[in-house]
Amino acid sequence: MKRTALALTAAAMALTATLTYADGHAAHNSAIKARQGQMNLYNHNLGVLGGMAKGDIEYDAAVAQIAADNIVAAASINGMNMWPEGSDNGSVEGTRAKPELWQNFPDVIAKATAATEAANAMAAAASTDLDALRGAMGPLGAACTACHREYRSR
């Protein structure tokens, strides 16, 4: 009897552990997808601005402004619930976020703030003219790079 109880307890504990793990895993997956969605929003709109900066797309002030505003909007999303502890590339699949990101949170916030400033500068420049757009592109790229250099594996 005692032995059965013990076995049941052990089984229950194992099940709980598995469920917690699976649950945590699913939550992480969703968070990873969410933050990658945010990155994809940047990506799509940077494609418009960068295409114009490079001369691959003809410059259009209104189109450029939409893209720049979208980047500012995407940057305004509060990321606090999209970067849960344990969702780094050392713990789970499907992400390039390095564990160092969670060890240097104040620096991550500082870099994110700098990126928002660069996005605002782009929004102020995008519909001025092509030269202004080009001038804002470098700092915006540098702001993305600053974080990716430290906290994302290539």
Next chain:
Amino acid sequence: MARFVRWFIFLALVGLAAFYFITRPQTVDAARFDALSGDADRGALVFHAAGCASCHAAPKAEASDMPLLTGGQAFPSDFGTFYAPNISPDPEVGIGGWDVADLANALTKGVSPEGQHYYPAFPYLAYSKMTDQDIVDLKAFMDDLPVSDTASRAHEVGFPFNIRRSLGGWKFLFFNDDWVMDAADTPQLERGRYLVEALAHCGECHTPRGPLGDLQYDAWLTGAELPGEGKIPGISPGTLSWSENDIAFYLESGFTPDFDSVGGAMAHVVENMARLSAEDRAAIAAYLKALPET
């Protein structure tokens, strides 16, 4: 028997003499810099193009116009772990006490002021192609940088690679100062060749190496595996489909043609390249696209 021993000793001495001759550290003729004077502003561009701060700044330091070259970054390799030394102008623990010939010996011969070989983790094979004027300008710029009094950390290299003299043999086998692209037909290609092959030392990461760490010039810039970094992509025409415009834009902004942004060690490179002129970035792109399709 005695005759055999005599022959043995004779051959051993000849071998030893040859070893010492072959592995002796070689130096530049200091007089060739006498007539040159350095320009710190031009030197800043040489400095950034050569990527000095990417390795010699403290680990995780932010990019800067006037970086503090404390050293300390670790470079794992198949031969051990190298630590970038302090090259700030501190006279004791940095290179503040060096004259221009000392700097030229380090950059172009891989030899320290004490006459010791440097490990080729320091890309002197590339820097050996630097012009004298660039060396003098670089010296003028580096003399103005802030001073760090942090002592350099010793490399962690096992036997037999810890015998620096043996690096003379490595140089004897692999030190080659021919251009990889032998004909650079336009001023732009010539400039691109100088930037890629000499200053920016792109081949150090993007070209595969042989068992002794020797660059495989027949697979120039076709990509490689690098300890600590993983797979390094190729940037030759056969391995990279980006246009010239794409390459120049990437070197300026860090954005790939897919508008992903650069990460890892290459992020440092882009920080440096963004400080060069648009003409220089275009020259690099032109050079890369002009390489043979292999």
